Amino acid sequence: MVTPFVSGWESGGTPRLVAYQDIVKVWTICGGETLGVKPGMVETVAGCELREEAALIRHAEPVLACTPVLRTHPNQLSAAISLAYNIGTAGYCRSTVARRFNAGDWRGGCDAFLMWNKAGGQVVRGLDRRRRAERDLCLKELPR
Template sequence: MTDDRAALSRVNRWPKLAAAIGATAAIITGTTVTKWESGGQQHLEAYHGAADAPGIWTICDGDTLNVKPGDRETSAGCAVRVDKRLVSFVAPVLKAAPTLKGHPYQLAASISLAYNIGAANFATSTVARRFRAGDWVGACTAFAMWNRANGKVVPGLVNRRTDEIKICLTELPK
């Protein structure tokens, strides 16, 4: 598959997200979330959380909304489900940090962060506050603050934040 066809295939996986934030941001966001939430291996059956979310029922690529024990999903259903969930974070992220509009890399990283920590936590975060102030580098590096679960540093969260920071620092506004 050529690079163009591969990119189109990834956009087709997240059509609502691409319509909401643009193809570039959708590809970056969707790829980042699926990599970190499922390691590229979708969970088609509900499972009881991960190290950073113990006890929380989860399915597909980290979706926790209305998931119950015994829930099952198809791969196609997971794509639709995650697309809808990611879209649900666009408005809250842009409301918290309107400066992100038109900046696909920073927006993608922020949606990934919000998907992981929750929209309310993102809205009150140092990350959002620094974006609003125009401190792009400071906002991107502040992602690293979100590396704990239950008060303990989680290596997987450190790695995820490192990836999000790299994305966020790409093509920074001048």
């Protein structure tokens, strides 16, 4: 569920096979992977798929560690992993999203995704769209 949702937010739906600097000048490749990316790096489509899968697994464990309440809530977990993939697991675990989920405030947690729509202090249209999509997914089959 997470991989199809995350794919394409960073790259407009098509993986970028040559490293580039994102809006805040972080070296990035494929669909938003930053780990170990250097200028001039090139990747294949298959390599991008493997990188993304590994990255999502790498982000899922810390998300579940700091918000164990998500273990039985796949829509909220998928949205949270997508957010953590974008803002980092430390950022996610300190976020209002995580605090509200852990407090049992499911709707408040989902609404808090919308706070993360900026880069370099400025609202970014693509991030705003992504956060709204994550919130929409989060609100599906919301726990009572």
